[in-house]
Amino acid sequence: MGGFTRRQFLKIGGAAAGAAALGGGLTTRWFGLDGDPVDDPGTDGDRVVPSFCELCFWKCGILAHVKDGRVTKITGNPAHPLSRGRLCPRGTGGIGLLYDPDRLKKPMIRREKRGQQEFQEVSWEAALDYTAEAMLRIREKHGPEAMALYSHGYGGSWFKHLLKAYGSANIAAPSYAQCRGPREVAFQLTFGSTVGSPENLDLDHSRAIALIGSHLGENMHNTQVQDFSRAIDRGASLIVVDPRYSTAAGKARWWLPIKPGTDLALLLAWMHVLIEEGLYDRDYVEKYTVGFDRLKAHVADKTPEWAFTRTTIRPEVIVETARALGGARPAALVHPGRHVVWYGDDTQRSRAIAILNALLGSWGRKGGFFIPQALSLPSYPYTKYAYHPKAPPDAPKNSVYPLADEVLASGLCMASIPGTAAYDVKGWLVYGTNLIQALPQPDVVQKAIQALDFIAVVDVLPMEIVGWADVVLPEATYLERCDEIDAPPWREPFAAVRQPVVEPMYDSKPGWWIARELALRLGLKDYFPWKDSVEYAMHRVHGAGLSCDEMRRTGVIRGPRVPVYFEDGLEPSFATPSGKIEIWSQRMEEAGIGGLPDYTPPEEPPPGMFRLLFGRAPMHTFGRTSNNRFLASVERGNELWLNARIATELGLRSGEMVVCVNQDGVRSEPLPLKATERIRPDCVYLVHGYGHDAKGLSFARGRGASDSRLVTRVRVDPAMGGTGMNVNFVRVERAA
Ligand SMILES: Nc1nc2c(c(=O)[nH]1)N[C@H]1C(S)=C(S)[C@@H](COP(=O)(O)OP(=O)(O)OC[C@H]3O[C@@H](n4cnc5c(=O)[nH]c(N)nc54)[C@H](O)[C@@H]3O)O[C@H]1N2
Ligand SMILES: Nc1nc2c(c(=O)[nH]1)N[C@H]1C(S)=C(S)[C@@H](COP(=O)(O)OP(=O)(O)OC[C@H]3O[C@@H](n4cnc5c(=O)[nH]c(N)nc54)[C@H](O)[C@@H]3O)O[C@H]1N2
């Protein structure tokens, strides 16, 4: 399938000839979203099946075009509010996953020592019996809580249900403590509501937007990038704060190449200017917030000059950008980011962002944060879980991280090393997460896995984690199965269905089937009373009084529009202890972290070393798409960004192969150098998700370098246990 040019590639899945454009905009194209949105995508296939995407976790509505039993192209469903007739490049590339020749094809059981990647193909019968027996043994010997589920991705719902029925609440995903946890905790503390996914950002109507690292356009969440592009086309002022000149910085009025790890100083100085110059929303602050006076005193000395010495951003730029935000309020938005586990003070930085938005009066306002609304679907009338699960080994009750409101993937991993936590975790069921690349500190992860009694992996590809499994359960891809209904809170309520487009290939099975078969073997039949997931999903749709036929025909049902802004009559309410927006947080104060965010300076890189930073590439989702030949035709590997002047000093040239060696002596795989003015001299940058060493990834293996390997240190957030990962330093050497 190789050999697409970027241009040809971007046409794929885009507008059919003559399709009606709904207002394209130059910037969406510049960011690489596919063609014009279409009303009627047309098809040269036999049929078109609506469903939703799983190439990332945004879940855009898709139309899968099928000819002679094969999926020929995937386009955006015009009726679906998260795609509006468009997909990001990855979404169109789902075919590359479906027809990936390296897919897991049969259940397998480990033959050699754990981690040697040697397996024997077995029947489903044998694999399921083996798994169920191991789970029963663990429950009998150690209690149900000794079994943990790691689950990322939408098909995981069946396994979560299974594990709760089995008796364990130890269910985690790296998308919390390794991703957006601090943000969710901070917004919950401040506004009484998380930002969630998809985020409730009204970028579409914003007149000023500040991005703190969030590299929209490389971070390609479809609707968000569409809205962002529209705001730029309409002339919104864009402020990009990033040590690296990101794709978004290329569209910005101000690029603030901040010294990594010092954002809190900038955020406090912005507050200082907004308050000092009376640019904040006085009415809003008076009516809806508590703690403003304390904040005012707190930031009185956080002048732009003070911040300059920490951030290296010139005072006049700090003042100008603060005025741009203040002048556009309430249609002004400081983006809360998504992957925010950077330096260990991340809940505090996210709180500072939340407070800034409160000063701008943007929560609940047009051009700020809309208040999302969900379509209510009754849950399936299951038997109640008959369990009193033990708190996770590092749960709030055990008081390790007082404000964690989800189980920590890193915590469960730690607890698998015997004797390190309140109790030991002995078994892992891993669904849709490549923990080897997703969790920090590879040596800890390996030690944990080696100590387990049992590990089973449900995946679609032979990723690194699969190589560590005792038993491998090959799942059918999202194009071959039905999952839970998707009805997230959003700008307008909706519910969408995922339905099989084609039959499962090889001997792969849908997750619902695997979970149900395990349940039958675990004596949990009552918890899976339905015949299949379609019956389950349609039961919920029908229960909400919606038409199952319409749902299956169009893929999505949209509820009535309801007010999502305070100015449209939505009654402001904040689910915080005070019932107001908490600028000063009693809970943070009581946790000993401080009721208001405080700046602490980051550790400096040792001489000759650079801070290691990483992020996303528009064509890829982490490492899960690097074996996708369709997507890799555009981006084949990663490069190491290094400041051009530093490269010259080191005698290194663009294009030559280099390796990174971190503070603990860990070496990366070789990768090409990108010497560029677009990054500060004190850090280096690479795209996450490369450097695969799994034997079965015949395409991705050996391409590029893995940042995960170099993240041997973390700084843990004392509020919620997030693992700050931007705290590693590397030397750059010419590859041998
Ligand atoms: N194409 C694509 N899109 C994706 C994903 C994907 O895999 N592929 N993944 C999705 C997921 S799960 C997530 S969580 C998001 C992540 O996307 P974001 O939340 O946007 O990611 P971050 O890792 O926070 O941002 C990386 C950027 O932060 C900058 N940065 C690093 N350190 C600092 C610092 O100290 N200060 C500042 N101001 N900037 C800094 C880096 O230079 C880089 O540009 O992307 C989502 N979108
Ligand atoms: N060093 C470093 N670590 C990071 C990050 C980073 O930038 N750098 N980013 C962090 C962030 S923001 C996040 S959200 C996490 C994400 O980390 P993960 O949760 O690991 O996400 P993915 O890398 O998408 O892993 C997806 C896994 O699911 C499999 N998969 C794909 N589709 C299906 C399916 O339909 N069914 C099943 N059963 N499996 C499927 C893939 O083959 C792959 O093994 O990683 C975090 N960890």
Ligand code: SF4
């Ligand atoms: S943002 Fe892209 S990859 Fe993610 S769900 Fe939407 S189309 Fe799929």
Ligand SMILES: [Mo]
């Ligand atoms: Mo993430």
